[in-house]
Amino acid sequence: MEGFYKDPSRRSVMIAASAAAAAVLLGPRLASATSAQVEAEIAKLYAGKALSEGKIKLDLPTIAENGLVVPLNFEVESAMTDKDHVKAVHVFADGNPNPGVASFYFTPMMPKAAAQFRLRLAQTQNIVAVAEMSDGTLHTAKREVKVTIGGCGG
Amino acid sequence: MANPTPRVRMPTQAKAGDVIEVKTLISHEMETGQRRDAEGKPIPRKIIKGFTARFNGKEVFRSDWHPAVSANPYLGFFVRVPEAGTFEFSWFDDDGSVYKSEQKIAIG
Numbered sequence: 001m002e003g004f005y006k007d008p009s010r011r012s013v014m015i016a017a018s019a020a021a022a023a024v025l026l027g028p029r030l031a032s033a034t035s036a037q038v039e040a041e042i043a044k045l046y047a048g049k050a051l052s053e054g055k056i057k058l059d060l061p062t063i064a065e066n067g068l069v070v071p072l073n074f075e076v077e078s079a080m081t082d083k084d085h086v087k088a089v090h091v092f093a094d095g096n097p098n099p100g101v102a103s104f105y106f107t108p109m110m111p112k113a114a115a116q117f118r119l120r121l122a123q124t125q126n127i128v129a130v131a132e133m134s135d136g137t138l139h140t141a142k143r144e145v146k147v148t149i150g151g152c153g154g
Numbered sequence: 155m156a157n158p159t160p161r162v163r164m165p166t167q168a169k170a171g172d173v174i175e176v177k178t179l180i181s182h183e184m185e186t187g188q189r190r191d192a193e194g195k196p197i198p199r200k201i202i203k204g205f206t207a208r209f210n211g212k213e214v215f216r217s218d219w220h221p222a223v224s225a226n227p228y229l230g231f232f233v234r235v236p237e238a239g240t241f242e243f244s245w246f247d248d249d250g251s252v253y254k255s256e257q258k259i260a261i262g
Contacts, residue, residue: 069224093222097188100220109214111173115231118224120186 033099038092038128041099045090046130049138056089056129056141067121067147075114076131076139080106086113088132095125122150158182158202160255162243167262168235176207177230180245180253186221202227202253204246210239235259 042051059073076086085108091101106113113131124146131139160180168174180202187199199221207215214233233241238261245253 096222097186098220098222101222102220103218105216105218107214109209109212109234109236111232111234115217115229117227117229120222120224 032095032097032122035094035126038094038099041092042130046138051130051138051140053140055139056131058127058129058141058143060127060143060145063146063148064121065148067150069118070121070145071118073116074129075112078113080108080111080113082108085134086131087134089113090130092128093121093125094128095123096121121145121147123147158253160243160245160253162255162257164257167260170237170261172235173232174235175230175232178243179226179228181226184223184225184227200248202245202247205229206244208242237261
């Protein structure tokens with residue numbers, strides 16, 4: 001048995017075989033966005049700006065049974081006056097084929113920077129929201145949603 | 155799918171300066187472009203990519219959508235009503251169509 005473990009060629013063959021098996025198991029999935037892609041999308045909008053946590057209340061189910069219709073409510077703390085209001089809120093998902101979900105552009109005509117809509121989630125993943133305030137500061141919030149049945153058709 | 159039909163639910167009367175909730179819904183398949191048909195050919199993307207809300211001609215709220223927005227998109231939000239007037243809601247389809255809905259609000 002000593003020889004079995006010391007035999008490098010056999011060992012590497014075993015490793016290669018298990019890696020191949022894993023690749024087959026993971027293979028037939030849709031290519032999905034990653035958190036790096038979400039960060040790249042945020043950088044495209046607000047390159048080099050600092051994001052601080054908080055101010056955004058993201059209301060999502062912890063477990064979504066049906067990934068095709070996942071309700072999302074959000075509200076950003078703001079006075080919503082001409083001088084101090086939320087300009088935009090962007091929502092991203094890091095496990096869908098594309099990272100973008102939706103963007104919302106607010107005006108002081110709105111008493112609160114809140115909206116509710118429904119989104120599709122292909123798998124368990126993080127939802128990231130970024131809010132841009134009228135003074136240029138950025139806020140972010142992140143929530144994980146576990147998805148029982150993915151919502152990507154197919 | 156049949157022609158997308160927008161539906162809007164909001165009060166028809168408010169006091170000046172009141173906050174109202176607007177709930178909108180439009181029937182639309184929001185085809186993502188990720189799916190394939192029975193022969194394995196990709197089904198082309200066809201979604202509503204944008205929504206705007208205008209009050210007496212002035213834009214008060216706008217939203218851009220990606221394929222991750224669910225079919226039959228629902229959108230709820232809040233606006234302040236400064237005076238009597240008309241809200242105009244528009245949905246912009248990938249194929250260039252624009253679906254509109256107008257709602258009058260009176261001050262009383």
